[in-house]
Amino acid sequence: MPAPLLPRRLLVRALALVAMVGSLLVASNITSTASASTSFGYVGDGSDVLGEGWFYSGNDGEHGRTGGAGFNSFILLDLDCDDGLTIGVTWRVGRANGVREIPKDKCGDDYGFTIDRQTSKITEMSWRLWAKDSDGEIQYSGRSEKDWLGSLSDDKDDRIFFEKTSVYNDEYHGDLGITASVWPTQETNDTDIFAGLALKLMSAELNARTPLPEHFSDDQRESIYKQLVCHAQGKYFAEPDQIGDSWDLESWRPNISWAEVWGGAKEHECNWSSEGGYDGYIPPVDRPDNQPPVVNAGPDVDGHEGADVKLRGEAVDELGEPPVHWTYEPMDGVDAGAKCRFADKSDPVTTVRCTDDGTYRLTLTADDGVNAPVSDSAVLTVRNVAPTLRLKAPENWAVYRVEDRIELDAPFTDPGSNDTHTCSISWDDGTTSTFAAEDHTCSRGRTFDHAGMYTMEMTVTDDDGGADSAEVMVVVYDPRAGLLTGAGKVDDHTTFATVAKYLTTDSTKPFGTFTLSAPASGDERLTFTTATLEWLVITPDAKSAVKGTAGEYGFVAYATDARFRAVVWPLSSGTIPPDDLLYDTSPDAGFDVDVAEPRALTTGATVIDGGWVPGAPLPLGDALDGVLPGAELTTIGRQDCLLCVE
Secondary structure (H helix, E strand, O other): OOOOOOOHHHHHHHHHHHHHHOOOOOOOOOOOOOOOOOEEEEEEOOOOEEEEEEEEOHHHHHOOOOOOOOOOEEEEEEOOOOOOOEEEEEEEEOOEEEEEEOOHHHOOOOEEEEOOOOOOOOEEEEEEEEEEOOOOOEEEEOOOEEEEEOEEEOOOOOOOOEEEEEEEEEOOOEEEEEEEEEEEOHHHHHOOOOOHHHHHHHHHHHHHHOOOOOOOOHHHHHHHHHHHHHHHOHHHHOOHHHOOOOEEEEOOOOOOOHHHHHHOHHHHOOOOOOOOHHHOOOOOOOOOOOOOOEEEOOOOEEEEOOOOEEEEOEEEEOOEOOOEEEEEEEOOOOOOOOOEEEOOOOOOEEEEEEOOOEEEEEEEEEOOOOOOOEEEEEEEEEEOOOOEEOOOEOOOOEEEEOOOEEEEEEEEEOOOOOOOEEEEEEOOOOOEEEEEOEOOEEEEEEEOOOOEEEEEEEEEEEOOOOEEEEEEEEEEEOOOOOEEEEEEEEOOOEEEEEEEEOOOOOOOOOEEEEEEEEEOOOOOEEEEEEOEEEEEEEOOOOOEEEEEEEOOEEEEEEEEOOEEEEEEEEHHHOOOOOOOOOEEOOOOOOOOOOOOOOEEOOEEEEEEEOOOOOOOOOOOHHHHOOOOOOOOOOOOOOOOEEEEEO
16 A cells, blocks of 8 residues: 555654654754654653664564564664664563664664564554663663554464464554455465355454454454455456455454445455545445445356256345345256256355256345345356266176067166156167157167177267267077087187087077187196087177186187187186186187187188088097097087196
């Protein structure tokens, strides 16, 4: 703030000299080194001033003034270094005394020092200058001066809204000029603060860390609070450069109306005055006795449908907080039937939740019962949230016979309760189904006429384009499909032989055998033979897959014309292939027979006969003996397997 026309220190010193010499003449050896102190004193010998002192309460010496030596500081000056006297000061705070004198090498210069930096409460103090001789005897003593020891809190552990807070005396108004200064944290500066609760917590933090003087009147306390509110909310109604890094709240500012706090903010910049002066702004005195409430709905807000969105409104009135209520009005992009609900529509600080996306106008209205109701609005933008689908049935790798009905059941959730939903299914045979969801569920069933492994994808889409999908693979076998047989090598590392066949049209599991010899860790090999098969798939386009177990291991073998793939895993990881496999001929391929990518044989052959007449096969032991050296083969009638590592 700008300095007054006549610095208070010079005025006080002039009056002191008038009292001492009985005239308006100012002694020639009085300097003007320091300025803008909160109290001034001197010591003289009856005809001349020997020394001067200035005290700076609290932050006054650091707050843009000149000559200050720091927080709660003195500046002393010895005006005659040849008189054999030493200038010093004694101060008293409560029952504690302090003494300091000017060092000899500082005579003639400003000598400044801080007496108490970390105080929690502004406290009255007194001080007196003196001059002592070379024997340490005080020869002259000035009068007792009164001031306030300022308070300061900058502990990092107790800060929420403010980096530091301080309460101190101000040089412009003497005992009436108590100032509270706060330095907002970066989070406070970066946050849109228009919540009554947040503002009250700010005020509580100031008073907890550095309390206001007990002798403050209710008007002074309310004025301090209104200044705090004005600074905290200045970004809403002031110019960008009017809100600084620290806020000064001064006790001498009148307790003006809330309407004037905000209505004149661009003129008074939160520094209003009852007298004009350096503030340059005087609130009107001819306003009505009862003015309407001042209402602010807070900043525009946004959120997601079905979720609580925080509202930070504020309504104030000279007689207290007026009754308020929230209302809403759909604007752009809101579907018919959408609704919003306030957690507490009679609280300016509350939450609102809407059932659909779009833009809404939220209006906060205050009615003090005397004036016409006053309203202010903010815009709420609600974003769509996609539904979340859960494919409940069937289970992955579930097995069905051709012409058995497969039911897909997929419930979903959507926080936008006003949304409508469409379901679609890609059946993995070139056909799709699209239909409306019912009771937040997508359900459809169908049969397949041909054997295969079908990866079906279910998708639910809301009316705003949000979607979620899930897929499942099922195995469909046909016992009439024929015979799979083959033997050979892949990359000269993996050797296999397999025969599989459903014996009758009523068979639910195929009979046959699968033998594998494949690389294991190091130089070892994995070799096993099994006749325990679970299912066989032979597709119309001559792709095949057979699944079974070998002791504590499971396997799936894929074969097409002169191509083969084997997948092996421990059954301790589950009955279907896990992510961590024991062996895989094509490790980057999928498990659906259409994307299995079997590898080309280096030697051997595969035969997939889709029209072989059902009947009992010949014993296979003799036919395959010698194909896998070192492997013990089983015949079709045995239901055991041999697993070993050579």
